[in-house]
Amino acid sequence: MRVCLLCEQEFTPAVQFARLFSFKSVRKSKICLQCLKQFEKLTSNRCSACDKELDQGFICNDCKKWQKIYGENLLHNHALYRYNSAFHDLMVAYKRRGDYVLREVLQELCYGYLQKTEYDLYIPVPTSPEHQDRRQFDTISAIYADIVPLTQLLIKESGSHAQGEKNKEERLKTPQSFLIDKNIKIKGNIVSGKVLILDDIYTTGRTLYHARDCLQQGFPGMQIESFSICH
Numbered sequence: 001m002r003v004c005l006l007c008e009q010e011f012t013p014a015v016q017f018a019r020l021f022s023f024k025s026v027r028k029s030k031i032c033l034q035c036l037k038q039f040e041k042l043t044s045n046r047c048s049a050c051d052k053e054l055d056q057g058f059i060c061n062d063c064k065k066w067q068k069i070y071g072e073n074l075l076h077n078h079a080l081y082r083y084n085s086a087f088h089d090l091m092v093a094y095k096r097r098g099d100y101v102l103r104e105v106l107q108e109l110c111y112g113y114l115q116k117t118e119y120d121l122y123i124p125v126p127t128s129p130e131h132q133d134r135r136q137f138d139t140i141s142a143i144y145a146d147i148v149p150l151t152q153l154l155i156k157e158s159g160s161h162a163q164g165e166k167n168k169e170e171r172l173k174t175p176q177s178f179l180i181d182k183n184i185k186i187k188g189n190i191v192s193g194k195v196l197i198l199d200d201i202y203t204t205g206r207t208l209y210h211a212r213d214c215l216q217q218g219f220p221g222m223q224i225e226s227f228s229i230c231h
């Protein structure tokens with residue numbers, strides 16, 4: 001028996017969950033089945049670029065806007081869950097209140113998927129220095145560092161505000177605030193040239209496109225995709 005990180009009820013870790021993973025990497029579930037069920041997986045009909053759920057068609061309206069800027073060079077994002085109220089509550093507790101232990105819930109939701117991926121580099125979207133100071137941890141790296149090897153190739157300029165505090169229009173107008181950390185050496189790690197940028201939530205795509213643009217400029221040969229736990 002263990003205590004669920006979300007509802008604090010005792011539960012027996014589900015066998016089903018363990019089966020998702022290879023034998024080497026069985027992780028015991030940190031949340032009960034009832035809580036796990038509140039996070040809804042994205043259904044099969046999705047935008048071919050950003051993974052947003054669609055009623056019809058192949059590409060969502062946001063990506064159509066990106067097409068006007070980027071043409072065929074759309075960012076391919078992989079997402080797993082719907083941004084519903086359970087997710088919203090989880091992210092508020094994790095990011096705004098800085099409840100560090102909740103990274104384990106987020107890890108539980110994406111661990112099985114990420115373990116099966118093969119990229120040369122996994123690059124987390126960085127938190128601004130001000131936010132990191134306030135929370136005492138980097139919210140994105142804290143989720144992914146236990147799952148895949150991270151390369152902190154991107155840094156965020158200080159003075160840039162978090163996306164969560166803006167409305168949709170303001171987010172889309174946010175200027176580029178990422179830089180490449182020139183102290184990071186990546187040469188020996190490049191095999192296929194495929195890299196994955198890691199974020200938590202895909203909202204407008206603005207943050208991830210900025211991260212992608214920055215990397216593409218510094219490393220023109222990279223094949224860059226992105227991952228967000230929810231959309």
Ligand SMILES: [Zn+2]
Binds near residue numbers: 004006032036
């Ligand atoms: Zn629970």
Ligand SMILES: [Zn+2]
Binds near residue numbers: 048059
């Ligand atoms: Zn899309």
